[in-house]
Amino acid sequence: MSVRVRFAPSPTGALHIGGVRTALYNYLFARQQGGKFLLRIEDTDQNRFVPGAEDYIIESLKWVGLIPDEGVGFGGDYGPYRQSDRKAIYQKYALDLVERGHAYYAFDTPEDLEALRQKEANFTYNQFTRSSLVNSLTLSESELRARLEAGTPYVVRLKVEPDVEIRIRDLIRGEVVFHSSEVDDKVLLKADGMPTYHLANIIDDHLMEITHVIRGEEWLPSTAHHVLLYQGFGWADTMPQFAHLPLILKPVGNGKLSKRDGAKFGMPVFPLDWVGATEEDRFPGFREAGFLPQAVVNFLALLGWHPGGDQELFSIEELISAFSIEHISKSGARFDFEKAKWFNQKYIQASAPEYLAGLIKPLAETKGYSVSAAFLLQVVALMKERVTFLPDFIEQGYYLFERVREYDTETVQKKWTANTAVLFSDMMRFLEQIEPFEATNLEASVKQFVQEQGVKPGDVLPLLRIALAGTMKGPAVFDMAVALGREETLARLQLFVNTFNR
RNA sequence: GGUCCGUUCGUCUAGGGGUUAGGACACGUCCCUUUCACGGAUGAAACACGGGUUCGAUUCCCGUACGGACUACCA
Numbered sequence: 208m209s210v211r212v213r214f215a216p217s218p219t220g221a222l223h224i225g226g227v228r229t230a231l232y233n234y235l236f237a238r239q240q241g242g243k244f245l246l247r248i249e250d251t252d253q254n255r256f257v258p259g260a261e262d263y264i265i266e267s268l269k270w271v272g273l274i275p276d277e278g279v280g281f282g283g284d285y286g287p288y289r290q291s292d293r294k295a296i297y298q299k300y301a302l303d304l305v306e307r308g309h310a311y312y313a314f315d316t317p318e319d320l321e322a323l324r325q326k327e328a329n330f331t332y333n334q335f336t337r338s339s340l341v342n343s344l345t346l347s348e349s350e351l352r353a354r355l356e357a358g359t360p361y362v363v364r365l366k367v368e369p370d371v372e373i374r375i376r377d378l379i380r381g382e383v384v385f386h387s388s389e390v391d392d393k394v395l396l397k398a399d400g401m402p403t404y405h406l407a408n409i410i411d412d413h414l415m416e417i418t419h420v421i422r423g424e425e426w427l428p429s430t431a432h433h434v435l436l437y438q439g440f441g442w443a444d445t446m447p448q449f450a451h452l453p454l455i456l457k458p459v460g461n462g463k464l465s466k467r468d469g470a471k472f473g474m475p476v477f478p479l480d481w482v483g484a485t486e487e488d489r490f491p492g493f494r495e496a497g498f499l500p501q502a503v504v505n506f507l508a509l510l511g512w513h514p515g516g517d518q519e520l521f522s523i524e525e526l527i528s529a530f531s532i533e534h535i536s537k538s539g540a541r542f543d544f545e546k547a548k549w550f551n552q553k554y555i556q557a558s559a560p561e562y563l564a565g566l567i568k569p570l571a572e573t574k575g576y577s578v579s580a581a582f583l584l585q586v587v588a589l590m591k592e593r594v595t596f597l598p599d600f601i602e603q604g605y606y607l608f609e610r611v612r613e614y615d616t617e618t619v620q621k622k623w624t625a626n627t628a629v630l631f632s633d634m635m636r637f638l639e640q641i642e643p644f645e646a647t648n649l650e651a652s653v654k655q656f657v658q659e660q661g662v663k664p665g666d667v668l669p670l671l672r673i674a675l676a677g678t679m680k681g682p683a684v685f686d687m688a689v690a691l692g693r694e695e696t697l698a699r700l701q702l703f704v705n706t707f708n709r
Numbered sequence: 710g711g712u713c714c715g716u717u718c719g720u721c722u723a724g725g726g727g728u729u730a731g732g733a734c735a736c737g738u739c740c741c742u743u744u745c746a747c748g749g750a751u752g753a754a755a756c757a758c759g760g761g762u763u764c765g766a767u768u769c770c771c772g773u774a775c776g777g778a779c780u781a782c783c784a
Binding site: 215216217219249251252254255313316317320328329331360362364377380383384385386389390391393394395396397398399401403404405408423424425426427428429431451453454456458459461462463506509510511512513514515516517518519536537538539540541542543545546547548549550552556590591592593594618663664665666668669672673676678679680681682683684 | 710711712713714715716719720721722723724731732733734735742743744745746747748776777778779780781782783784
């Protein structure tokens with residue numbers, strides 16, 4: 208049987224970076240096994256539905272390159288892939304389960320249950336309490352029929368049999384055992400006719416012939432219910448295998464990574480910018496922060512998984528061939544933004560100049576710079592080894608696009624002497640006619656010129672650098688001069704002399 | 710509270726009954742470089758604790774502690 212896995216987020220807002228990792232692991236597994244990777248939208252909670260979230264999820268997956276083989280927006284033979292479009296299917300199966308004796312109607316209202324919880328803090332609807340509640344197990348047949356015919360709202364609940372051991376073989380954690388006395392009678396079908404996650408995911412996974420369920424650790428406790436459902440439907444022999452992923456934890460402190468941590472630690476925790484309706488519902492994304500999707504993938508892949516060995520940088524092809532569920536860690540992994548930055552830097556260094564130039568072009572344009580592709584290529588060559596994020600090309604290297612905004616006056620004062628102005632004027636005349644205006648020639652000639660003037664290069668070159676860039680940081684001076692061109696270089700030298708020669 | 714899951718340098722992790730416990734990020738020092746980075750070298754830094762099992766446990770078992778998830782007509 209060929210592998211089929213799914214990523215099944217619910218459209219309640221921006222897709223958390225942990226969700227991206229779950230999608231990635233599913234994707235890697237599917238690709239490696241020659242199987243299919245599907246996207247299913249779990250929108251059975253009408254109250255939590257957020258417009259735009261579905262598009263956001265799809266765009267996120269596309270950005271990181273995890274293209275589903277089937278799913279909402281991707282076609283496929285097992286649709287519909289949006290659960291709200293499958294409502295009738297769940298109702299049919301829920302009633303089927305009632306007939307099989309593995310589920311029952313319950314008429315207790317949310318208010319009834321809330322009142323019970325008030326009275327008894329740990330109240331649970333289960334095999335011990337259901338006999339004293341209002342459901343098809345306690346109602347007579349005629350009472351039941353009367354309520355159903357009157358259209359009384361009801362839910363369908365799982366009927367958990369007493370004294371049964373539920374064994375789960377988790378691919379990551381080994382065998383996990385639950386006793387049915389600890390398993391409650393979960394709601395399967397809600398009063399609005401929609402299924403809960405538990406029902407919908409079992410029916411869909413069965414109908415969509417899912418072979419492996421790779422999902423977050425938060426689902427481990429409810430897997431007992433899921434196993435019972437497979438058995439109740441008579442699908443035990445085709446039940447998928449489970450793999451419960453460790454959580455992604457906060458960078459510091461306790462608990463899992465939350466969307467608030469982004470603002471708190473000044474880093475994105477979402478793949479793309481999310482712009483919600485309110486000011487508080489806005490979050491930055493990795494893409495807009497200037498990450499390369501390949502770097503995000505590499506970073507995420509290694510956050511909770513490692514194939515063994517010392518390799519850190521993996522192409523997507525390498526990830527696919529090296530991936531194995533058995534090598535996924537059991538414990539939660541802290542989100543280390545410093546490591547994410549390192550990956551990005553590495554991927555920028557390794558990227559083709561043309562690719563980078565294409566990515567920074569729109570960034571330059573929003574800053575109001577209109578530059579040629581050739582010039583962008585020069586910027587990339589100059590800045591590639593010293594940036595972490597894509598916008599750094601423009602922001603750190605702004606002086607390649609416009610004139611110096613601010614000089615490092617401290618260094619200027621340290622190096623400026625009585626004859627600096629004269630020296631610079633002579634150097635400008637020298638630069639005016641030097642041929643070719645090219646880095647190695649410039650370097651050799653200018654150094655020689657400076658020496659002939661009886662000055663040490665160390666006294667002049669820093670000033671030359673500041674004249675062109677304003678700062679002591681940055682690319683090699685003569686490379687910058689070439690990128691700027693002869694005319695602009697001379698103009699900046701003149702400007703520099705004018706500024707400091709008082 | 711109950712159930713379940715987990716615990717190797719600060720962080721991500723490799724490893725696995727006998728190892729100088731390996732790599733990477735971050736950090737320190739040095740080299741390269743008349744800048745900054747890149748690169749190279751190097752240093753500091755870990756098996757939560759207590760019992761077993763064993764000739765020998767960081768590795769296997771059991772506890773304890775700590776951390777986490779779940780405990781909705783949310784997913």
